[in-house]
Amino acid sequence: MNKNDHDGIWVFAEQRNAELHEVTLELLGKARGLAGQNQGKVTAIILGQGIKPLAQTLLNYGADSVLVADNPVLDPYRLIPYSLVFEKLIKEYHPEILLMGATFMGVELAPRVAARVRTGLSAHCVDLKLDKDGKLLQVVPGWGGGVIATIACPDHRPQMATVMPGTMKPLSPEERKGEIKEIEINLPDKDLGPKVLEIKREKAEGLPLEKAEVVVAGGWGVGSREDWKQVEELAGVLGGAVGTTRPPVDEGWAEEGQMIGQSGKTVRPKLYMGIGISGVMHHVVGMDQSEHIITINSDANAEIFETSDVIVVEDFRKILPKLIQKIRERVER
Amino acid sequence: MNRIIVCMKPVPDPQHWNKVSMDHETQTLKREGIPTIINPLDKHALEAALSIRDAHGGEVLLLSMAPPFVTPTLREGLAMGADRAILLSDPVFAGSDTLATAHILAAGCRWIGEFDLVLCGNMTIDGSTAQVGSQLAELLDLPSVMHVIDLHRKEDHLLRITQKIEHGYVRLEAELPLVISVRKELNKPRYTPFTGILAAESKEINMLSNEELHIDTGLIGLEGSPTKMAGLELRRFKREKERVEGSPEEIVQVLVDKIHRYGII
Numbered sequence: 001m002n003k004n005d006h007d008g009i010w011v012f013a014e015q016r017n018a019e020l021h022e023v024t025l026e027l028l029g030k031a032r033g034l035a036g037q038n039q040g041k042v043t044a045i046i047l048g049q050g051i052k053p054l055a056q057t058l059l060n061y062g063a064d065s066v067l068v069a070d071n072p073v074l075d076p077y078r079l080i081p082y083s084l085v086f087e088k089l090i091k092e093y094h095p096e097i098l099l100m101g102a103t104f105m106g107v108e109l110a111p112r113v114a115a116r117v118r119t120g121l122s123a124h125c126v127d128l129k130l131d132k133d134g135k136l137l138q139v140v141p142g143w144g145g146g147v148i149a150t151i152a153c154p155d156h157r158p159q160m161a162t163v164m165p166g167t168m169k170p171l172s173p174e175e176r177k178g179e180i181k182e183i184e185i186n187l188p189d190k191d192l193g194p195k196v197l198e199i200k201r202e203k204a205e206g207l208p209l210e211k212a213e214v215v216v217a218g219g220w221g222v223g224s225r226e227d228w229k230q231v232e233e234l235a236g237v238l239g240g241a242v243g244t245t246r247p248p249v250d251e252g253w254a255e256e257g258q259m260i261g262q263s264g265k266t267v268r269p270k271l272y273m274g275i276g277i278s279g280v281m282h283h284v285v286g287m288d289q290s291e292h293i294i295t296i297n298s299d300a301n302a303e304i305f306e307t308s309d310v311i312v313v314e315d316f317r318k319i320l321p322k323l324i325q326k327i328r329e330r331v332e333r
Numbered sequence: 334m335n336r337i338i339v340c341m342k343p344v345p346d347p348q349h350w351n352k353v354s355m356d357h358e359t360q361t362l363k364r365e366g367i368p369t370i371i372n373p374l375d376k377h378a379l380e381a382a383l384s385i386r387d388a389h390g391g392e393v394l395l396l397s398m399a400p401p402f403v404t405p406t407l408r409e410g411l412a413m414g415a416d417r418a419i420l421l422s423d424p425v426f427a428g429s430d431t432l433a434t435a436h437i438l439a440a441g442c443r444w445i446g447e448f449d450l451v452l453c454g455n456m457t458i459d460g461s462t463a464q465v466g467s468q469l470a471e472l473l474d475l476p477s478v479m480h481v482i483d484l485h486r487k488e489d490h491l492l493r494i495t496q497k498i499e500h501g502y503v504r505l506e507a508e509l510p511l512v513i514s515v516r517k518e519l520n521k522p523r524y525t526p527f528t529g530i531l532a533a534e535s536k537e538i539n540m541l542s543n544e545e546l547h548i549d550t551g552l553i554g555l556e557g558s559p560t561k562m563a564g565l566e567l568r569r570f571k572r573e574k575e576r577v578e579g580s581p582e583e584i585v586q587v588l589v590d591k592i593h594r595y596g597i598i
Contacts, residue, residue, distance in 0.1 A: 016498075076503075079467075080476060104498045108479040111464035115432055115471035120559030123431075123462035137563055143350055143459055147362065150564035193476035194494065194507035201501030214597055238597060257500065262461060271595050281350065292595050293572060294588065309573040310591055312584055322585045330589065330598050 005094055006157040009035055012086075012100040012109075013046040013058055013066075016077065016201075020054060022210070023101030025061045025170035027163060030128060031099060032062035032171060038134045040096065043067060047085055049075035055180040062171050065179040067093075073187050079108055080193035085185060086113045095158045097136050099128075102162040110162045120153035121160040126167045126266070126285075136161070141262065146281040166210035166266040167289075209258060214240025215269045217260055217287070220247035221276025221297060222316070228253040230320040231275050237327045243267060245283045261286035275316045279304025296320075335391045336448040337382040340438060340469070341410055342372040343403035344459045355567055362565070369406050374454025376413070376522040378515050381484055382452050383414045383523070389486065392416040394445060398426060398437050404538060411533035412525045419445065423542040428555030431460075435468035436553055440546040442473055450492075451512040455479060463514075470512035477512040478505060482519055 009031045014021040024044075031042045044063040046054060048070065055066040069085055090098070090113075098113075100106035102124045114121035127139035131152075136159040138151040153159040209215060216235035222228050228248065235242045244254035245261065260267055261283040272290035276297060277283065284307050287293070294310040295302070296319055305311045312319060345353075345367040354363045371379075382393045395410045395418035397403065407418045421441045429437060442451065451470075456463035463479070470477030482502065483495035494505045497516060543550070551557050577587045592598055 021499075079478070083471070104480055104496075107463050108467055108477075111431065111462075111467040112471045112477070114464075115435060115468040118432070118559070120430065120432065121464060122560060123464055131563075142461065143353060143362075146350055146353065146567065148566050149562060151560050152563040153560050156559040194478060194505040194511070196503060197493075197506055198504040199498075199501065200504075201498070203500070238592070263456075271592065271597050280347075292591075294591065305574060307572055309575060310588070311574060311576045312588070313576065313578075314581070314584060318581045319584055319588075322581055323588055326585055326589045327592070327598055330593070 006096040008041045008043055008093070008095045009097040010095040010099065010158065011042065011044050011063065012098070012106065013044045013054065014101055014103060014105055015046065015048055015051060015054060016105075018048065018051050018054065020057065021101055021103055021105075021165075023103060023106075023163065023165040024058070026165065026168040027099050027101060028058065028062035029170040030163070030168040031097075034097070034128065034130055034136075035064075037130050041065065043095070045069075045086075045089065047074045047082055048077075052180075052182075057173070059176045059178040059180070060173040063178060065181065067181050067183055069183045069185050071185040073185065073192070076196055076199055077105055078193055078196065079112060080191070081187055082109055083112045083116055084187055085183075087116045089183070090117050090158060098158040098160045100160075100162050102164050106162050110160060114160050117158075119156040119158060119160055120151075121162070122151040122153075123162050124262070125161045125163045128161060128163070135159070141285045143281065164266050166268070209241045209243055209260070209265050209267055212241035212267070213269055214238040214271045214273070215243045215260070215267050215287070215290070216240055216273045216275065217243035217245070217277060218248055218254070218275045219245040219277030219283070221278065221299075222248065222253070223276065225251070225253050227317065230316070230324070233324050234273065234275075234320055234327075237324055237331060238271070240269070240271070243287075245277055245280075274304050274308070275320070277304045278302050279307060336394065336445070337385060337391065338394050338396050338442060338445060338448050338451045339375065339379045339382045339410075339415065340451065340453040340465070341375045341379065341395045341397050341407070342454075342457050343369045343397065343399050343406035344372045344457055346370045347458055353567070355565065369403055371406055371409055372454050372457045372459075374456065374515065374517060377517055377519050378452040378454050379410055379413055379415060380520045380522040381515060382450070384520070385450075385486065391449075394419060394448075396438060396441050396445070397421065398429075398434060398441070401540065407538055408533045409525070411536045411538075412529040413523065414529060415536075417537045417539065419539045419541060421541050421546065425543050425550055425554050428558065429553055430558035430560045431462050431464040432468055432560075433553045433558045435465050435472050436548055436557075437546070438465065438469050439472040440548045441541065442469070444541065444546060449509045451475075451510070453512065453514045455481075455514045455516050466512055466514035473512070475511050476507060477514070478507060479514040481513050481515045484513065484515070484519060
């Protein structure tokens with residue numbers, strides 16, 4: 001699509017079971033900030049069934065208006081019906097920018113929509129800016145995060161980006177007024193792609209990693225399931241969450257949802273502690289925005305030390321039991 | 334199933350990424366001396382294709398867009414068991430973004446003709462966009478499913494697919510043909526047998542340029558890509574890097590004081 005006569009910033013309001021994904025609110029916060037610079041309007045797009053009540057939430061978190069497609073064919077999420085609705089809306093309303101979360105859903109949907117309307121898309125953005133002409137600059141990590149690229153989409157519209165959850169801040173909600181508009185959906189009843197047989201989800205347990213003030217993360221160097229308990233205990237006494245790199249997930253010490261980095265979560269806690277972590281780029285890109293970073297590794301050449309404020313070159317087994325005890329004494333005092 | 338296409342990307346070996354440097358004049362990365370490997374997730378895609386073929390017959394084709402020097406990497410895929418490979422290679426493809434790449438791969442699929450399934454890795458380790466699979470499907474006007482962790486054939490033209498989502502999964506039933514992008518949980522790629530390495534020497538690698546594919550050059554390469562690089566930098570970290578030394582007791586005391594000063598305890 002060509003760029004003339006496009007305006008407005010769109011945010012895809014991702015939901016499952018009428019529960020908004022956190023990243024939606026983060027995107028609205030960012031979109032609001034960008035709209036402040038270019039005097040644009042922020043529109044949230046929500047698709048599903050029985051989701052009208054969420055529209056007010058979207059206004060409260062920064063949308064100026066909400067387009068609601070409430071239709072049984074849009075529940076649960078399926079790639080092809082969602083792509084067709086986006087194509088129709090984009091062709092009708094000509095948004096300048098369209099943002100989605102880099103979630104399981106967004107990562108599947110955004111490229112399909114971009115290809116359908118023949119525009120550019122950047123993936124897993126960690127920052128978004130406007131240049132002096134109002135073009136969207138999309139900041140993305142590549143090569144496991146070792147390279148930071150800035151991508152632009154000069155001649156095609158909308159300018160599309162998926163954004164890493166946890167990298168942008170939602171606004172504090174306040175009661176706001178705005179237009180809530182319902183959209184007619186007329187989809188064909190065939191050729192809508194795979195049939196959904198079953199959806200199974202477990203409630204997330206404990207403190208979500210992205211919200212924790214303290215994250216204690218362990219890596220391959222922790223060595224065993226037995227010693228992994230020390231990592232969990234330290235997180236426990238600090239009131240924090242446990243994070244991990246890839247190997248402990250493969251070993252079964254930790255869950256995939258705890259993984260930090262390019263293929264996991266991005267965290268920005270007040271304190272990050274890394275135990276037995278070597279510091280490959282894939283992990284570092286998910287934690288290097290932490291306010292304070294303390295790392296313990298017996299290998300004096302561990303790369304993680306390049307991204308640390310406080311470095312301890314020592315076997316963590318000599319440090320953690322005493323540290324846990326000291327902190328516990330202090331907290332209970 | 335008669336024919337399965339596996340999209341395979343030769344990527345720079347991540348063991349050597351610390352050798353990447355930047356050419357500041359051209360704003361491009363210098364990757365000389367970095368060996369090329371099969372993108373790890375593409376091996377899982379290939380494994381899925383091979384096990385379907387081994388059970389039901391048919392042929393497995395590797396499809397790759399890359400410069401000609403990656404031929405040895407394609408041979409590795411042939412040694413693992415793929416029947417033949419198609420390498421899409423032309424200077425006019427250079428600099429393609431994901432949409433342009435999808436246009437080229439789609440042209441490759443059309444050149445192949447009939448097929449039942451296209452398998453891709455969910456993402457590559459170098460670009461990590463995870464966009465090409467869905468875009469290829471859209472341009473071929475086929476359905477697609479990403480994040481696939483389980484896959485089996487129910488009937489001749491029906492697949493049962495399990496797709497990972499946050500805190501759970503979705504089970505889907507899909508009709509062929511379609512495009513599937515897989516995660517590593519799907520399977521364990523087989524080891525390459527020695528006989529496979531020998532057999533790969535005589536397997537066919539078909540190299541196609543745009544003379545055969547006839548893609549509108551306005552859609553491909555640096556010029557045809559809707560996204561443009563506006564800046565590139567190697568990531569640098571600025572941290573205090575204060576090393577704490579002493580006995581374990583002394584170290585613990587310093588850490589407790591720091592954590593206290595941060596306002597945590």
